[in-house]
Amino acid sequence: MRNNHWLRKNNVSFLLGKLCILSLFSLPLLAAPSVDELSLLSKPDFVAHKTIKTYFDGREDDLLTAGWSHQQLQKRTLPPRKGDVDFRWLRRSAYFNNTIALIDTTEGSGYGKLFGPNKDTPAVPGYEYLSYTIDKNNHLDATLLLQIPDNFNRTAPCIIVAASSGSRGIYGAVGTVGTWALKQRCAVAYTDKGTGTGFYFFDESKGFDVQGNYTAQQDLLFSEEIETNDTKKSDFLKKHPHAISVKQAYSKKNIEKDFGLFVLQAGQFALYQLNQHFLGDETNNPENAASKNNSSVPIFTAKNTTIVAASISNGGVASLKAGELDQTGFFDGVVVAEPNVSVHQNDSIEIIQGAKTVPTHSLASFDYFTVINMFAPCTLLTPQAQGQPFGFTSEPQKKVLQDWCQSLKKDGFLQGNSIEELANESLAYLSSLGIKDNQQRLSPLMQFIELWPALATNYTNQVGRFSIEDNVCGVYYAALDSNQKPISLNITQRADLFGSSNGIPPTAGIKLYNAKQWTDYQTAKCFYELSKSERMVKGVDELMASAITHSRPTIIVHGRQDSLIQPNHSSRPYYANALLNHQNNKTADKGTANIRYYEVTNAHHFDAFNALPHYAGSYISLHYYFEQSLDLMMQHLTEHQALPASQVIHTQTRNTIGAVLQETRLEDLPSISHRPKFPIELQRSNRISRLVIPD
Numbered sequence: 092m093r094n095n096h097w098l099r100k101n102n103v104s105f106l107l108g109k110l111c112i113l114s115l116f117s118l119p120l121l122a123a124p125s126v127d128e129l130s131l132l133s134k135p136d137f138v139a140h141k142t143i144k145t146y147f148d149g150r151e152d153d154l155l156t157a158g159w160s161h162q163q164l165q166k167r168t169l170p171p172r173k174g175d176v177d178f179r180w181l182r183r184s185a186y187f188n189n190t191i192a193l194i195d196t197t198e199g200s201g202y203g204k205l206f207g208p209n210k211d212t213p214a215v216p217g218y219e220y221l222s223y224t225i226d227k228n229n230h231l232d233a234t235l236l237l238q239i240p241d242n243f244n245r246t247a248p249c250i251i252v253a254a255s256s257g258s259r260g261i262y263g264a265v266g267t268v269g270t271w272a273l274k275q276r277c278a279v280a281y282t283d284k285g286t287g288t289g290f291y292f293f294d295e296s297k298g299f300d301v302q303g304n305y306t307a308q309q310d311l312l313f314s315e316e317i318e319t320n321d322t323k324k325s326d327f328l329k330k331h332p333h334a335i336s337v338k339q340a341y342s343k344k345n346i347e348k349d350f351g352l353f354v355l356q357a358g359q360f361a362l363y364q365l366n367q368h369f370l371g372d373e374t375n376n377p378e379n380a381a382s383k384n385n386s387s388v389p390i391f392t393a394k395n396t397t398i399v400a401a402s403i404s405n406g407g408v409a410s411l412k413a414g415e416l417d418q419t420g421f422f423d424g425v426v427v428a429e430p431n432v433s434v435h436q437n438d439s440i441e442i443i444q445g446a447k448t449v450p451t452h453s454l455a456s457f458d459y460f461t462v463i464n465m466f467a468p469c470t471l472l473t474p475q476a477q478g479q480p481f482g483f484t485s486e487p488q489k490k491v492l493q494d495w496c497q498s499l500k501k502d503g504f505l506q507g508n509s510i511e512e513l514a515n516e517s518l519a520y521l522s523s524l525g526i527k528d529n530q531q532r533l534s535p536l537m538q539f540i541e542l543w544p545a546l547a548t549n550y551t552n553q554v555g556r557f558s559i560e561d562n563v564c565g566v567y568y569a570a571l572d573s574n575q576k577p578i579s580l581n582i583t584q585r586a587d588l589f590g591s592s593n594g595i596p597p598t599a600g601i602k603l604y605n606a607k608q609w610t611d612y613q614t615a616k617c618f619y620e621l622s623k624s625e626r627m628v629k630g631v632d633e634l635m636a637s638a639i640t641h642s643r644p645t646i647i648v649h650g651r652q653d654s655l656i657q658p659n660h661s662s663r664p665y666y667a668n669a670l671l672n673h674q675n676n677k678t679a680d681k682g683t684a685n686i687r688y689y690e691v692t693n694a695h696h697f698d699a700f701n702a703l704p705h706y707a708g709s710y711i712s713l714h715y716y717f718e719q720s721l722d723l724m725m726q727h728l729t730e731h732q733a734l735p736a737s738q739v740i741h742t743q744t745r746n747t748i749g750a751v752l753q754e755t756r757l758e759d760l761p762s763i764s765h766r767p768k769f770p771i772e773l774q775r776s777n778r779i780s781r782l783v784i785p786d
Contacts, residue, residue: 131366131389135359138235141310142222142364143302149216152179154238155273157186157265161203161210164196167702176586181303182262184590189259190266192593193403195701195712199745201755206715208270215273216241220364221261223301223310224356231310233353234261234301236281237361239368240273245390247729249277249397250365252358252413252422254350254406258286258339258549258594261301267403271718275725277397280361284353284409285346288589289313289338290601293328294579303589305582313338315559327560333577335568335601336559339594340552347405347553348633351412354400358413358421362398365391393421397728401721403428404656404696407647408636411665414645415637424644424724428717429696431456431656432636432665439778440667442525442659445786451525453664455631457550458622459526459657464543465619466521467534468611469496469505472514475531480705482535491611498612530654532709533695537654541597544611547618548603549595554630555621564617565607568596577604638668644727644734645669645686646720650694650713651739662688666737667782670773688737688771689763690784691716693744708752711742715760723763738767739785 152158163170169187172180196202203209217240224232251272255263261283272279289312291298298311315336317324328334339346366389400410400422407430414425433455442449454462470476471483472492478484483492496513499505505520507513522528530537537543548566557563569577570584584600592599605614621627649662656662666688673684694713701710726732743759745752769785 128389128392131363131392132370133363135356135363137224137232137356138360138363139223139225139231139310142220145219145221147216147219149214149241152183153214154217154219154240154279155208155212155215155270156190157183158214159183159187159190161208161212163187164190165198165202167191167196178302178304181587181590184587185260185262185303186265188591189263191702192699193256194266194714195698197702197707199707199752199754200698200701200712201715201760202712205755205757205760206712206718207266208274212274217243218368220368221301222360224353224360231301231312232349233285233356234281234283234287234312235357235360236261237364238269238273238279238281239365240276240278242276243278244276245369247397248365248391248395249275249399249725250280250358250361251275251277252280252282252354252361252398252400252410254282254284254354254357254400254402254409255287256402256404256406258405259283260287260303260589260592260594263287263594264402264406267406267714267717268401271721272401278361278365280357282353282357282409284350284406285342285344286339286405286594287312288592288594289342290588290592291315291336291338292580292585293317293334293336294332297585299589305585305588313342315341324558324560327562331562331567331569331577331606333569333579334559335570335580335596337549337568337594337596337601340549340568341557341559342553343556343558345554345556345630345633350405350409351414351416354409354413355416355421358398358400362391362393362396365396393419397423397725399424399426399721399724399728401426401724403430403717405431408432411645411647412636414641414643415639417643418641420643422643423728424646425640426646426717426720426724428648428713428720429650429653429656430647430661430665432661433457433631433634434636434638434664434668437664437668437671439780440664440671441779441781442663442667442784443781444784449525449659449663450523452659454524454657454660455634456656456660457554457627457631457634459524459660460543460546460550461619461622462524463521463526464547465615466499466504466517467543468492468538468615469499469514469517470521470531471535471538472496472510473518473531475518475528476534479532479535480703481539483538495612498616502616525659526657527652527654527659529652532652533654533697533700533706536700541603542655544603544615545595545597547615551618551621551627554634555626556630562606564614564621565605565609566603566614567606568601569604570600571602571604575604636665637672638665639672640669640684640686642673642683642685644724646689646724646734647687648689648691648713648716648720650696651690651692652695652710655696658690662690663782663784666771667773667780671780685734687734689716689720689735690739690771691742692739693742708745708747711744711755711760716740716763719763733765735763735765736767737771738764739769739771740764741769
C-alpha cells in the first residue's frame with residue numbers, strides 16, 4: 092500500500108496524497124516545490140556530460156535477463172556469439188556471466204521456483220541510461236546505470252540502488268538484485284562503485300569505455316598515461332612490457348573508501364534521470380532538457396519514492412556505508428547479504444556462539460585476507476581438508492604444502508614437529524583469530540582458484556595506494572603462456588573482457604606473475620609483513636564503517652559457513668556496534684534501532700559453487716534469504732509490517748535418495764520468522780555487551 096508510505100514521508104493529508112498521484116503531470120497546480128525538489132531537474136554536478144540512452148524491446152534483449160532464456164541460464168555455459176563483438180553482445184555476455192558467477196542457477200537449487208525469475212516470467216522491456224561520475228580531476232570515477240522498465244509503477248514509485256559485488260562491472264548486480272527489483276516494477280540504479288572492468292594495456296594505450304568497448308578514446312574506465320618525466324614507470328614497462336594495470340589496485344585512490352558515496356550518487360542520479368525520462372528529456376542534449384524543465388515540478392522525489400540500497404558482498408558494504416553517509420533520509424531502507432564490512436575493535440563487545448566466546452572479532456577484512464593467504468596452505472594438510480573436493484592429494488602437491496608448513500616453522504610462525512602437527516597448529520591459529528574451521532570444506536577450492544593471493548595482491552595495492560611500477564612483492568598482472576611466462580593478451584580476449592571478467596585477476600586470461608621469481612610462500616610472507624606497516628594501517632583505517640545507521644530500517648543476512656567474509660569480523664560486530672551506537676545516542680528513540688541480523692546455517696559466500704556436484708548437497712542458497720529480506724523490507728516500508736527480530740535460521744541441505752540428489756524443498760528453508768526459535772540478542776552487563784548467537 093504505497094499511499095501509506097507516501098503519507099508517512101510527507102506528513103500531508105490523505106486527500107492531497109491521492110490528488111498528487113492522480114495528477115502526475117499537473118503537479119505545478121499544487122504547492123510550490125522546495126529548493127531541494129527543484130534541484131532534481133538539474134543534472135548533479137558529479138555526473139558527466141555524456142549519458143547514453145538505449146531501449147530494449149523485450150524480444151531478443153531486455154532488462155531482466157538480457158534476452159537469455161531460463162534454460163540457457165540453467166545450463167551455465169555462454170552460448171556462442173552471433174556476429175561481431177559490439178555493445179549489445181558485451182552487455183548480454185556480462186549479464187550471463189555475472190548471473191551464473193553469483194547465483195546457483197541449476198534447477199535443483201530452487202532457481203526459478205524458490206528465487207529468481209522462473210521460466211514463465213515475461214521479458215521486461217525498458218530503457219537504460221548509462222553515464223558516470225567524474226572526480227575533481229575530471230576523470231571517470233564510477234559508472235552509473237539506470238534501468239526504467241516500461242511497466243514502472245508510477246503510482247507507487249520505487250528505486251532499488253544496486254552496487255556491483257566484488258570488483259565487477261556495471262552489470263555486476265543484475266542477477267542478485269536487478270531481477271528481484273524489476274519483478275516489483277521498480278527502477279534499478281546500478282553503480283560499479285569505481286572498480287569494474289578497469290584494465291589498461293600500455294602496449295596499445297587502450298582501455299575500456301562505459302559500454303565495454305576496447306578503445307583508445309577518452310573517458311575510459313581507467314587510463315594510466317606515462318608522463319615524460321616518469322622514468323620509474325617507463326623503466327618498469329621496458330622490463331615488463333606485458334604488464335596490465337588494474338583500476339582498483341592502481342588508481343591510488345584507495346577507492347573502496349568511496350564505495351558508499353558512489354551508491355548515494357547512483358541514487359541521486361537515478362532520481363534526476365527518472366524525472367527527465369517522464370518529463371520528456373532529450374537525452375542527447377541534456378542542457379536543453381534541463382532548461383526546458385526548469386519551470387516544471389519534479390514528479391518523483393525522495394519523499395514520494397521508496398528508495399532502497401541493496402546488494403551483496405562488496406556491494407553490501409557499499410550499501411551500508413551509503414546509509415551511514417545519508418543523514419537526510421534519502422534512503423528509506425538498506426538490505427545487504429554477506430557484506431564485506433569492517434568496524435573498529437570495540438573492547439566492550441563480546442560475541443558468544445552457543446556456549447563459546449569467540450576469541451577474536453572485528454579484524455579488518457584486509458588483515459584476515461593476508462593472514463589466511465599466509466597460513467591456509469598449511470591447513471590443507473589437516474584431516475579436515477584432506478579428501479575434500481579439489482584437495483591437494485598428489486605427492487607433488489603435498490610436497491609443496493609440506494614445504495610451506497616447514498617454511499612457517501623456519502620463520503618462527505609455527506613450532507610443531509611433524510607436518511600433521513604444523514598443519515593442525517596453523518588451523519588452530521586461524522581459529523584463534525575467530526576464523527571458523529568449518530571453512531576447511533571449501534579451503535582446497537579457494538587455494539585452487541588462487542583466491543587468497545588474488546585478494547592479497549589487489550587489496551595491498553589498493554589500500555597502500557601503490558602504482559604498478561612499485562611492483563609490490565614482485566607481483567604484477569599479465570597473461571601467461573604454458574610455461575607461466577608473460578605474453579600479450581590477444582585481441583579477442585581483450586575485446587571480451589568487459590563481459591567475461593570479474594574485475595580482480597586472475598580472471599578472463601589475466602593472471603598473477605611474480606617478477607622476482609619468488610616462491611608462493613615468499614610472496615605470501617611479503618604481503619603478510621607489509622600488512623602491518625604504518626602505510627597499510629593508515630589505508631585500512633580509511634575503510635572502517637561507523638555502524639551508525641540513523642535509525643534507518645536495515646537488514647543484514649549472512650551465511651554462517653561463509654569462508655570469505657568471516658561473520659565474526661563483519662556482520663556480527665557491525666550489528667552489535669550499530670545497536671550500541673543507537674542506544675548511546677540520547678536523541679534517538681531507544682526502541683527503534685531498526686536494524687536486523689539474520690544468520691543462515693548451511694550457507695556460505697559463493698552460491699555459484701553450489702552448482703558444482705561436489706557441493707550441491709552440502710549447502711543451500713543464501714540468495715533465497717536475500718530475496719526474502721528484500722520482500723520483508725518492502726512490506727515494512729509500504730505496508731508498515733514489522734521486521735522480524737534478529738535470528739538464526741536453521742536450514743536443511745538437499746536430501747539424497749539412493750544415489751540421486753533431490754531438489755531443494757521449501758520445507759528445508761524455514762522462513763525468517765516473526766516468532767523466531769533462535770533469536771539473536773545483545774545482552775548488556777556492566778560495561779560488557781554480549782552478542783549471543785544460538786548454535
